[in-house]
Amino acid sequence: MKAKLFLASSIALLTIIICACKKNSSNTDTSTVTNIGANVPDVYKKIYGATDIYIEGDFVVIKAKNLPDHKSPYYQGTQWASTKYEAYNGTNPNWQQNPNTIAENDATYKIPLHPAVAASHASTPLGAMGVAINGIAIFNQYAAMRAPLTNEINGFDQYGGHPQLSGVYHYHAEPFYLTSTKGKDALIGFLLDGFPVYGPTENSKTITNADLDVYHGHTTATADYPNGIYHYHITSADPYINGNGFYGTPGTISQ
Ligand SMILES: [Zn+2]
Ligand SMILES: [Zn+2]
Numbered sequence: 633m634k635a636k637l638f639l640a641s642s643i644a645l646l647t648i649i650i651c652a653c654k655k656n657s658s659n660t661d662t663s664t665v666t667n668i669g670a671n672v673p674d675v676y677k678k679i680y681g682a683t684d685i686y687i688e689g690d691f692v693v694i695k696a697k698n699l700p701d702h703k704s705p706y707y708q709g710t711q712w713a714s715t716k717y718e719a720y721n722g723t724n725p726n727w728q729q730n731p732n733t734i735a736e737n738d739a740t741y742k743i744p745l746h747p748a749v750a751a752s753h754a755s756t757p758l759g760a761m762g763v764a765i766n767g768i769a770i771f772n773q774y775a776a777m778r779a780p781l782t783n784e785i786n787g788f789d790q791y792g793g794h795p796q797l798s799g800v801y802h803y804h805a806e807p808f809y810l811t812s813t814k815g816k817d818a819l820i821g822f823l824l825d826g827f828p829v830y831g832p833t834e835n836s837k838t839i840t841n842a843d844l845d846v847y848h849g850h851t852t853a854t855a856d857y858p859n860g861i862y863h864y865h866i867t868s869a870d871p872y873i874n875g876n877g878f879y880g881t882p883g884t885i886s887q
Contacts, residue, residue: 660715662699664767673745675828675856678819681767691742691883692826696767698737700801702809704789706734722790730787735799739769743883747826749862753847753877760802760885761874762823766810768793769802770821770829773871780870781805800887805872806832819856820866825880829864829873830854839865841875848875 668677669686676685676692684695703718710716710733720727741763758776760769775784781804787794791809795801810820816833823829827849832839834852844850848871849864857863862880866873 660712662697662701662712662716664697664699675819676822678856679763679765679767679821681765682763683767687745688742690745692745694741694743694763694767694822696739696741696763698739698767698769698800699734700768700791700793700809701766702791704734704791704793704801705729706732706789706795706801709733710735718790720790722788724786724788726786728786729789730794732795732797733799734795734801737769737798737800737887739763739885739887741822741824741883741885743822743824744826744880747862747880749879750825750881753879754882755877756823756874756882760800760824760887761878761882762821762829764803764807764810764821764829765814765819766807768807769800770823770873771802771804772874773804803873806866806868811866817855819854823864823874823878824882824885825878826883827862827864827880828854828856829866832866832868834865839867841867841869841871844875845879846876847879848873849879 664683666682667684671687672685682694682696686693703716705720707713707716756772761772762770764770775781792805792807793801793803811831816831818831820829820831849862851860851862853860
């Protein structure tokens, strides 16, 4: 009888401990589980930082919380700081942390399932113009008022991103965590027009702006599209990811 009671109370105690741990981890954990809908082509499954990916008509819908899966100085003072804060350890001697901190921002990207060249090329918006495979927003080559990024660059953390005023973390240039974990030639994300973005190398060659058209892309076969596709490349020089607007017709982003 005593042993039974002990067992019952042990189980109760264990349950409380497990629940407490679970609760705690959901507060500090930035990882996401991706729910993938029917008929989603494999290439979109590389977007591991989304919460949901599904097909809606001629669009791929990607939902993300926009919390970087890598560390950042900008996690300082947030609920994720205990696991995700890391002081700046990059190489920019002019590094200066901006006053913003990372916040969760639910975003829904709706991108064309069959991207196609547009008759007139829309300019990219301020705010997200695409999404990286870790679910983080990709911004264009401009700061507010379409000013160059000259000063903003000094606020990029060691992984190449920073948060804006409302805490939306984003990359304007190479996301170093992704190119180091996935490879310099890997698929990095998609712009809103549905065309993919690749890292700064291709067939072991570093791509420069001179290799690309005015929209910052070109058409070749890639590992994900062996029959060839138009794609953007990240380069180390301005404009970094996109040039003079979208090559194709952009979908939408809502936050
Ligand atoms: Zn920015
Ligand atoms: Zn290429």
